[in-house]
Amino acid sequence: MFPRLIRTAAVAACLTLAGVATAQDRATVVAVNYPLQSFASHLLGPEAEVVYPVPDGVDPSFWRPAIADISLVQSADLILLSGAGFAGWVERVTLPRARVADTSRAYQDRFITTQTITHSHGAGGAHSHEGLASYTWLDPSLAIAQAEAVAAAITARDLAPAEDVAARLDTLRADLQALDAEARAALTAAQGVPLIATHPRYQYLARAYGLQIGALEWDAGAMPTGAELDALWKLAGETGAKVLLWEAEPPAEAIEAVTALGLHSVTFPPLAVPPGEAGFAGSFRQSVAALAAAVEKATAD
Amino acid sequence: MNAVYLAYAYLRYHWARSLVLVSVAALILFVPLATQILLSTSQRALIARGEATPLLLGSRGSQLDLTMAALYFSDERPDPVTMHEVETIWDSGLGLPIPLHTAFASSGFRIVGTTLDYFDFRGLPLAQGRGLAVLGEAVIGAEVAQALGKGVGDTLVSSPENLFDLDGVYPLEMPIVGVLAPANSPDDAAIFVDIKTAWVIQGIGHGHEDVVTAADIASGSAALANAAVVQYQRITPENIDSFHFHGSQDGFPASAVIVVPNDTRAATILKGRYLDPDGTSQLIDPAEVMRGLVDRIFRIKTLLDLVTAIIALAALAAIGLALFLSYRLRASEIATAVKLGARRGMVLRLLAAETVTLLSLAGGIAVLGAAVISTNAEAWVGWLLALGA
Amino acid sequence: MVEVENITFGYAAGGFRLRVPHLSLADGERLAIVGPSGSGKTTLLNLIAGILTPETGRITVAGTEVSALPDAGRRRFRASRIGFVFQDFALLDYLTARQNILYPYRITPALKLDAAARARADALARACGIGDKLDRHPAALSQGEQQRVAICRALVTQPRLVLSDEATGNLDPESKARILDLLFAQAAEAGASVLAVTHDHELLPRFQRVLDFATYREPVS
Numbered sequence: 001m002f003p004r005l006i007r008t009a010a011v012a013a014c015l016t017l018a019g020v021a022t023a024q025d026r027a028t029v030v031a032v033n034y035p036l037q038s039f040a041s042h043l044l045g046p047e048a049e050v051v052y053p054v055p056d057g058v059d060p061s062f063w064r065p066a067i068a069d070i071s072l073v074q075s076a077d078l079i080l081l082s083g084a085g086f087a088g089w090v091e092r093v094t095l096p097r098a099r100v101a102d103t104s105r106a107y108q109d110r111f112i113t114t115q116t117i118t119h120s121h122g123a124g125g126a127h128s129h130e131g132l133a134s135y136t137w138l139d140p141s142l143a144i145a146q147a148e149a150v151a152a153a154i155t156a157r158d159l160a161p162a163e164d165v166a167a168r169l170d171t172l173r174a175d176l177q178a179l180d181a182e183a184r185a186a187l188t189a190a191q192g193v194p195l196i197a198t199h200p201r202y203q204y205l206a207r208a209y210g211l212q213i214g215a216l217e218w219d220a221g222a223m224p225t226g227a228e229l230d231a232l233w234k235l236a237g238e239t240g241a242k243v244l245l246w247e248a249e250p251p252a253e254a255i256e257a258v259t260a261l262g263l264h265s266v267t268f269p270p271l272a273v274p275p276g277e278a279g280f281a282g283s284f285r286q287s288v289a290a291l292a293a294a295v296e297k298a299t300a301d
Numbered sequence: 302m303n304a305v306y307l308a309y310a311y312l313r314y315h316w317a318r319s320l321v322l323v324s325v326a327a328l329i330l331f332v333p334l335a336t337q338i339l340l341s342t343s344q345r346a347l348i349a350r351g352e353a354t355p356l357l358l359g360s361r362g363s364q365l366d367l368t369m370a371a372l373y374f375s376d377e378r379p380d381p382v383t384m385h386e387v388e389t390i391w392d393s394g395l396g397l398p399i400p401l402h403t404a405f406a407s408s409g410f411r412i413v414g415t416t417l418d419y420f421d422f423r424g425l426p427l428a429q430g431r432g433l434a435v436l437g438e439a440v441i442g443a444e445v446a447q448a449l450g451k452g453v454g455d456t457l458v459s460s461p462e463n464l465f466d467l468d469g470v471y472p473l474e475m476p477i478v479g480v481l482a483p484a485n486s487p488d489d490a491a492i493f494v495d496i497k498t499a500w501v502i503q504g505i506g507h508g509h510e511d512v513v514t515a516a517d518i519a520s521g522s523a524a525l526a527n528a529a530v531v532q533y534q535r536i537t538p539e540n541i542d543s544f545h546f547h548g549s550q551d552g553f554p555a556s557a558v559i560v561v562p563n564d565t566r567a568a569t570i571l572k573g574r575y576l577d578p579d580g581t582s583q584l585i586d587p588a589e590v591m592r593g594l595v596d597r598i599f600r601i602k603t604l605l606d607l608v609t610a611i612i613a614l615a616a617l618a619a620i621g622l623a624l625f626l627s628y629r630l631r632a633s634e635i636a637t638a639v640k641l642g643a644r645r646g647m648v649l650r651l652l653a654a655e656t657v658t659l660l661s662l663a664g665g666i667a668v669l670g671a672a673v674i675s676t677n678a679e680a681w682v683g684w685l686l687a688l689g690a
Numbered sequence: 691m692v693e694v695e696n697i698t699f700g701y702a703a704g705g706f707r708l709r710v711p712h713l714s715l716a717d718g719e720r721l722a723i724v725g726p727s728g729s730g731k732t733t734l735l736n737l738i739a740g741i742l743t744p745e746t747g748r749i750t751v752a753g754t755e756v757s758a759l760p761d762a763g764r765r766r767f768r769a770s771r772i773g774f775v776f777q778d779f780a781l782l783d784y785l786t787a788r789q790n791i792l793y794p795y796r797i798t799p800a801l802k803l804d805a806a807a808r809a810r811a812d813a814l815a816r817a818c819g820i821g822d823k824l825d826r827h828p829a830a831l832s833q834g835e836q837q838r839v840a841i842c843r844a845l846v847t848q849p850r851l852v853l854s855d856e857a858t859g860n861l862d863p864e865s866k867a868r869i870l871d872l873l874f875a876q877a878a879e880a881g882a883s884v885l886a887v888t889h890d891h892e893l894l895p896r897f898q899r900v901l902d903f904a905t906y907r908e909p910v911s
Contacts, residue, residue, distance in 0.1 A: 064542065070434040074417060092541055094433035094495040096417035098397050105392075156394065303796040307785075314784030314827065637780040640741060641843075642769025643797035645762060651797075 027159045030076040032087040033060050033272045035137040036103060038280040039147040040080060040154070043168045047160035051076070052274065059220070060087055060272050061134065070094075078157055080150060084111050086134035086272075101153035103146045104136055111136070112203045135270050139204035140180035140284075147172050179281050183288045184209060190295040194241035196232065196263070198224075201247055201270040214239050221248035224257065233261050242298035245291070262301075264294040304647070308654035319659065322623055326663030327670070329616040333609045334671040340602055342678035343685065344595055350486060351591030353423075356568060358386055358398070358558040358575070361583045368590040371401050371557035373487045374411035378404055381554030382582050388551060395571050396562035397422075400555035402499035407457045407475075410445045413491045414499025414555075422561060425488055429453050430479035433495050436506075436544055437536030439475040440493045443483035453477055457492060459502045473502045474535040485679050497546070500553055501536070506546040560584065624659075628652055691717045691851060691883045692738060697747030697757070699730075699737060708733050710747075713901065715851075720874060720884040722894055725903025731887040735853045738885065739772050740764035752850040769798040773844030773882065775873065777856035779836045781828040781843075787835075788824040791815065791842045801847055814842040817879075818872055834865040838872065845876050852877050854886035858893065866890055 027048035031037035037052040044050060053069055054060040065073065070093050073079055081090055083104030104111075114131040137143040151169040155162045191210040200215035214235050218224050224232070232244070244263045247270050255265045268287040269275050275283035312319040350372050359367040360380035369375040381404070390398035399422055402414030419425075420432065420440075430453035433440055439457055446452055459472045475494060483489055500506045536544060546553070562568035575584035635648045674681075692715035700707045708730035715721050723731050736742040738749055740756040743764075749757040752771055759767060774780075781790045789796075791811040795803035815821045818838040820831075828836050837857065844852055854873065858866040870886075870893055877884045886897070894900050 067431070067434050071431070074432065074434070088542070088545075091497065091546065092436040092544055094417055094435070094438070094497075096421065097391075097399070098416075098418045098421070307796055310789065311784045633778075633780065634782055637776070637782075638797050640739065640768075640774050640776075640780075641794050641797060642765045642767075642772070642800070644765055644799060647797050 027077040028075070029078045029080065029154075029159065030073050031080045032090065033082050034274045035143060035146065035271055035280055036080040036082060036150060037274070039143075039150045039172065040078075042172050043147070043151050043154055043165050044160050045164065045168060047164075048077070048154075054273070063087065064089055065093060077159060078153055080153065082134065082136070082146070083108070084134045084136050085132040086136075099157070101149065103149040103153070104142075106149055107136070107142055107145050110142065112207065114200065114203070133200070133203035135201050135272065136204050137280075138202060138270060138284075139208035140176045140183065141208065142204060143280075144173050144176045144180075147176065175281055179284055180208075182285065186288050186292040187211065187295075189299070190292060193243070193295050193299065194239040195243045195245060195291075195295075196235055196239065196241045197245040197247070197268075198250075199247050202245060202268070212239070213245065214241060221246075221250055223251050223254050229257055229261065232258070232263070236261065236263060242301060243291070243294045264298050266290045266294040304650040304654035305658065307651055308658050311655055312658060318627070322620065322659055323662045323666065325616060326620055326660060327666035329613050329620070330664055330667035331670045333606075333613060334667055335674045336605065336609060338671060338674050338678055339682060339685075340599070340605075343682040344599060346485075346679065346682045347595050348588060348591050351588035354559055354587045355562055356396070356560040356571065356584055357587045358382060358390065358560050358582060358584050359556070361581055364583070364585050364590045365594060367557055367583075367585065368587045370403050371559065372587055372591075374403050374413055374491050379556060381556055382558060383551060384553045384555060385551040386582055387555065387558055390558065390560055390571070393571070393574075394563075395567035396560050399559040399561070400496050401557045401559065402496050402503075402554065403556040404554075405459050405499060405502050407459050407492055408445075408449055410441075410448075410490055410492050412439075412459055412494055412499060412502070414494050414496035414502075416496060419493070419559070422559065423484070423486075423488055425484055426482045427479045428482040430477070432479055433493065434478070435536075436495060436501065436541060437473065437475055437498050438478045438494065439498075440479040440481060441477055442481050442489040442491045442493075444489035445492055446480045451477055452480055471534045473498070483680075485682075485684075496555065500546060501534075501544065503554070505553055506544055624652075624656055627655075691715045691719065691752060692885065693748070693750040694734075694738070695748045695750075697737065697744035697749060699733060699742060699744050706730065706733075708737075710734060715883050715885060718878065718881060718883055719899065720877075720897045721886070722897035722900045723885065723887045723903060724889070724891070724894070724900060729903040731903055732855055735855055735885065735887060738851075739774070739853055740768050765798065766800040769794060769800045770847060771850050773847065773849035773852040775837070775840050775844045775852065775854040775857040777859040779828070779833075779840045779860075781836055781839055783828050786825050786827055787815065787820060787831065787839045788812075790828065790839050791824075791846050793843060794847050807846065810848070811842065811846050814845055814876065815839075817876060818842055833861060834869065837861060837865075837869050841869070841873050841876060845880055845882070848880055849882050852882050852884045854884060854888075856887055856889065858888065858890055863892075866893060867896070870896055 027044075029040050029044065029048050029050045031040050031050055031052055032054075034052060037050050040048075040050045051072070052060075053065065053073060054063045073093070074096060077099060079095055079100045081087070081100060081102045083102045112133040114133050137146060147169065151165050154160055155165050187209040192212065195206075195211055195213045197213050197215045198218035199220060200217070202211070202213045202215075205211065206213040216228065216231060216235065218228055235241070242263055243266060244258050245266050245268045247268065249267050250265070258265050266287070268291060269283055271280060271283060278286060351368070354372055357367060357371050359371065360382050362379055363377075366377040367379045370377045370379050381402075384400065387398040387400050390396060397418060399416060399418045400414075401419070403411055405412040405414075413419075417433065427440070428443065429446075430440070441449075441451065441457070449457075451457065455477050456474050457477060458474045475492075475498065481488065481493075497506060560571060562571055572584055572586075575582060631652075638648055638651075692713070694710050694713035696712070697710050698707065706728065713734075723734065725731050733742065737744055738751060738756070740749075740759065741764075744757050747757070748755060751767075754767055754771070756764060756767060782793065785793060788811060791814065792803060792807065795801045795807055801807070812821065812824070815824055815838075818841060820835055820838050820842070823831060823835060828839070831839065837860075840857075844854075852873065857873065858869055861869060874884060874896065888894070
């Protein structure tokens with residue numbers, strides 16, 4: 001009778017423990033762009049699953065989540081926003097404030113204001129919006145601040161042991177500082193050299209390294225139209241720029257068309273979407289090297 | 302046993318009289334019991350809502366108005382605080398701020414703009430549909446659903462705040478995406494929306510080409526905005542991307558902010574920060590405010606107790622008289638019993654058994670009634686309190 | 691069976707005094723007491739039953755000196771030795787005929803309500819012709835039937851003496867004789883003596899002896 005009771009109790013205890021183990025599913029963290037996903041994955045290690053919810057081929061800035069996507073985001077243990085107006089959908093979706101972290105809140109004073117949009121509707125008369133440049137992580141010092149904010153959010157919600165997160169943050173910070181130093185060295189020659197980007201994505205990169213980058217409004221990775229090429233020709237003429245930054249690898253004929261206008265093409269992914277194998281620092285390094293090489297070539301012309 | 306046997310036979314034979322006596326006695330016992338239960342439940346319910354809401358941040362002014370607006374979604378409209386206050390609490394790391402925007406109503410029910418945290422905080426499960434996901438959506442309380450006969454798939458239009466509103470702010474039509482399970486609290490009578498949706502109603506956020514007129518709907522074509530027809534805006538998949546907010550969210554209003562401090566220490570620190578009498582905001586303990594209110598209200602209870610006591614006394618006297626008369630009616634039975642050799646005290650026993658049977662029946666019924674009241678007290682009190690709000 | 695020796699009795703309110711120098715009743719004897727109202731007939735019955743106690747003298751019933759018993763003893767004695775039949779039947783409206791017959795068992799611990807008592811009640815009722823009406827309440831019975839129930843109640847305890855106080859007073863002339871015969875028959879069956887107060891002079895021939903309180907002489911029957 002007695003041993004049987006003990007056995008039953010032991011089985012019950014095991015079942016309870018198993019239940020606890022299954023209940024302790026890995027935490028889920030949602031990141032609205034690749035840099036945040038990359039930082040969070042690094043900082044969390046195996047402790048949590050970091051989800052970048054935007055499907056392949058969709059610009060996270062203009063993604064419109066379906067209800068199922070919103071449910072996924074709402075159910076996350078932590079939702080990492082990039083701030084600075086990045087991903088407009090977060091303004092139109094209901095999020096649990098307690099689990100949302102605005103990772104750029106600490107450096108709002110360093111945001112770059114872009115254009116002013118004026119419009120009118122209703123009887124309220126005309127009003128204007130301030131635009132903010134959103135790709136803050138292209139300045140590694142801001143990326144460090146963002147990584148720190150991610151680490152703080154993870155620690156505050158106890159998603160991973162604080163000392164582990166702190167250690168991983170130290171590594172990440174060192175990586176990004178090294179990246180910053182490398183980029184600064186590589187781009188010293190590019191300071192004051194006029195550059196053109198196919199899309200206004202590089203404001204923070206430009207400010208960080210003293211670059212002058214004019215911008216067009218081309219579709220990423222698409223063949224520019226004749227009018228767009230005319231605009232490039234005009235802008236190149238005005239600024240004297242000889243280097244064009246593509247945000248995604250363009251078709252070969254696009255490069256040819258641009259080369260024909262006397263410009264060197266550089267693909268510089270702004271990293272909002274995952275860059276593939278290279279990772280955040282790797283891709284950034286490659287882009288900086290390619291940019292430095294193109295500038296060197298352009299100045300040699 | 303024999304006395305009980307005879308008492309039972311007597312009561313059964315004179316069932317109508319017994320019924321009246323039992324009912325009256327049961328009522329006399331039941332009414333004060335029920336009143337006590339309902340009153341103490343409502344007292345608890347009133348304080349419970351306060352106690353379930355650790356701290357309340359709002360504009361400096363009437364603490365009661367702030368509490369009533371934030372806890373009971375009453376018609377009081379305390380001066381708004383800015384979302385900057387929410388962010389300040391948030392940045393302090395001392396607690397979780399949950400903003401509430403209760404300035405608008407629809408079909409007589411308050412529209413409560415808040416964040417998803419509110420549902421977690423109050424523990425409000427959905428009975429139907431899903432939670433808030435997209436700007437413009439509404440989740441309604443059980444009572445709203447019942448009163449308006451609306452459910453998932455229906456829409457609600459916010460009541461125009463001012464018929465002569467010339468700012469171009471039109472009522473907002475909101476699709477109902479979820480219905481909450483009954484909570485027996487003011488949450489049952491609320492229409493929950495994202496606080497951003499409340500800002501859209503307020504005109505802080507808006508879209509373009511967003512004014513839909515009744516005529517548009519009727520004719521299916523666009524018509525000129527005309528003050529003579531009911532106009533409202535609607536957030537659709539086509540226009541949602543054009544919705545935007547002007548300025549920094551830090552400046553946006555909230556009626557009140559529920560603050561859930563991390564611990565007692567955090568609560569003390571937070572309270573200390575809002576002590577400055579020259580400050581524009583106050584951080585109050587709603588439980589205290591409610592206790593003060595309840596204390597005042599329940600002074601009436603003393604009077605009620607007195608009335609109950611007087612009525613009970615009168616009714617008991619009536620029952621006593623009825624029993625006395627019934628004893629008199631049985632004088633001949635008593636004489637017979639004596640002649641037949643009934644033992645001393647038998648008659649007394651018989652009458653006592655009858656009285657005790659009557660009173661236990663009445664007591665049983667009263668206790669049963671009280672039990673029914675007690676089990677349903679929370680639901681009924683919730684309903685009663687909601688009536689007031 | 692009954693021996694009354696030199697008793698006197700007066701009510702506290704005064705006015706009336708009863709004196710009975712001697713009265714005796716043999717086993718199984720049927721004695722009628724007649725006399726004008728207020729002559730003390732019922733008082734005598736109450737004295738014999740031990741409901742009242744005489745100021746002086748002695749009353750012995752079935753070998754027990756009732757007048758010497760304490761109150762509780764008199765009650766016990768009354769419950770077990772005396773059967774009572776009243777003019778107004780004194781049935782309880784809320785009890786059925788059967789419950790009325792068994793009522794004595796409900797009010798005194800001296801009597802045990804057992805299967806034998808219940809069987810006796812049913813047998814008596816059958817003998818009295820009300821065997822099929824035992825579950826009715828008095829309101830659903832005729833006066834004759836009610837008095838039959840009362841007779842059953844008086845005899846169910848197997849008393850040694852049946853005291854009848856104007857038992858036939860409320861009945862129609864035809865029923866009177868039948869009920870009295872029934873009472874006598876059942877009393878005889880049980881071996882009980884009968885002492886009856888009556889106003890019905892036409893019934894007197896049915897008694898073995900008649901005691902006239904008006905003259906206080908014992909006329910020969």
